Amino acid sequence: MNRDLTVGKPETVLWKFCLPLFGSIIFQQLYNIADSLVAGKIVGENALAAVGNSYEITLIFIAFAIGCNIGCSVIVAQLFGAKKYMDMKTAVYTTAIASAALCVLLMVFGVAGGGGMLGLIHTPQEIFEDSKLYLDIYIWGLPFLFFYNISTGVFSALGDSKTPFIFLALSSLSNIAVDILFVSAFQMGVAGVAWATFLCQGVSCILSMLVVLKKLNKIETQGKVCKFSFDMLKKVSVIAVPSILQQSFISIGNIIIQGVINGFGPGVIAGYSAAIKLNNLVITSFSTLGNGISNYTAQNMGAGSLFRIREGFRAGIKMVWLLCIPLVALYLAAGRGLINFFMNEPSETALLSGMQFLTIVSPFYFIVSVKLAADGILRGAGLMRMFMMGTFTDLILRVVLAKVFAGFMGAVGIWCAWPVGWTIGMGLSVSFYWKGPWMKRSEKGKIDGKA
Secondary structure, eight states, X not given: OOOOTTSSOHHHHHHHHHHHHHHHHHXXXXXXXXXXXXXXXXXXXXXXXXXXXXXXXXXXXXXXXXXXXXXXXXXXXXXXXXXXXXXXXXXXXXXXXHHHHHHHHHHHHHHHHHHHHHHHTTOOHHHHHHHHHHHHHHHHTHHHHHHHHHHHHHHHHTTOOHXXXXXXXXXHHHHHHHHHIIIIISOOHHHHHHHHHXXXXXXXXXXXXXXXXXXXXXXXXXXXXXXXXXXXXXXXXXXXXXXXXXXXXHHXXXXXXXXXXXXXXXXXXXXXXXXXXXXXXXXXXXXXXXXXXXXXXXXXXXXXXXXXXXXXXXXXXXXXXXXXXXXXXXXXXXXXXXXXXXXXXXXXXXXXXXXXXXXXXXGGHHHHHHHHHHHHHHHHTTOHXXXXXXXXXXXXXXXXXXHHHXXXXXXXXXXXXXXXXXXXXXXXXXXXXXXSGGGOBOTTSOBTXXX
16 A cells, blocks of 8 residues: 655654564564574584675675665655656666666676685685575575565555565565475575575565556556656666665675674684674664655655654654664673574684674664664755765774774774764764754744745
């Protein structure tokens, strides 16, 4: 069901829209957590390290897919809010065609350079072959990744957060079952983990794209819709390219950090692999809610209802902080048990490394959540330069400080880089939000004279 996010009480509208998104986050993360859990519990600690090691490289490809998702979603939401349905359909088709071409290029790069990338991050020899195997299978599934992200972007832009939730729930639960079947019953090892994700994501992608096309066909338009437009590609790219760069640099930064971590051996790698899965569950939750705020902002920008954006930001902060409270408490109180959950007979080094990461990083979820909510507003409004400045400041600080701190504090120093980067990045993003056009209120509570 499509939903107009420009009418109704902003807080109520945003909550109803974002709650299914939060459910989707949980199931999305089940993909990655299931892979690590099955690898660590059934195959062994080295298998967990291999999957976690490859995961940092897969984030580069995910960055491009998410960038296409965001670029399409923001532009489609703005056009939907403005009721320009012909242009909206053109934006979807243009993004799909351009993304297909980009996907082919990335697959060629990934197949040819996967081993080289693993070498660049100093992958230990004992996990190199499994890391390469997992990465190769993942790369062949990139078309599913790209088109699934485009479909979810369109759903969100149209105010429909329930349909992608249903697809993710079914796909993620299936992925867990197939993971266990391939690894435990068929003894496929790390390859079984990768093929399970490939198959389940493929089915989810095909079904979601079919539903998107059906939704678009139901929206009545006059005349023939243009299937590809360079002008529309430019508009989408203005949002997508900075988003891709943001996600890509985050991925590259994570790869650099992974390279530093790899110097401390398989035990630390395994502990970090488990802890970062738990951390990514939280950060992805905040990011997805931030994307929901972006869609809300974009629709209201398209409709000229700028005064609703401030109320949306306040509602967004409430949502992310309500999410922070139980997660921070859980990670601080039960960190050892959560890390241990990923492995059978883990080494003390692995347990200690994972616990240290969660203890140092998790209290700062309250900080980074505010940053990502503010980033959602900036991105939905198309203020990409400000968005990029806050993001790159955070990233550069985390990478540089991880390398510096590791030199005299060991692995603990790497974990300490996260809070510093998040805090300074949050300060920048919030300051940019306060400079937005939605802050210029008239006496009647409208902004710039627009309802």
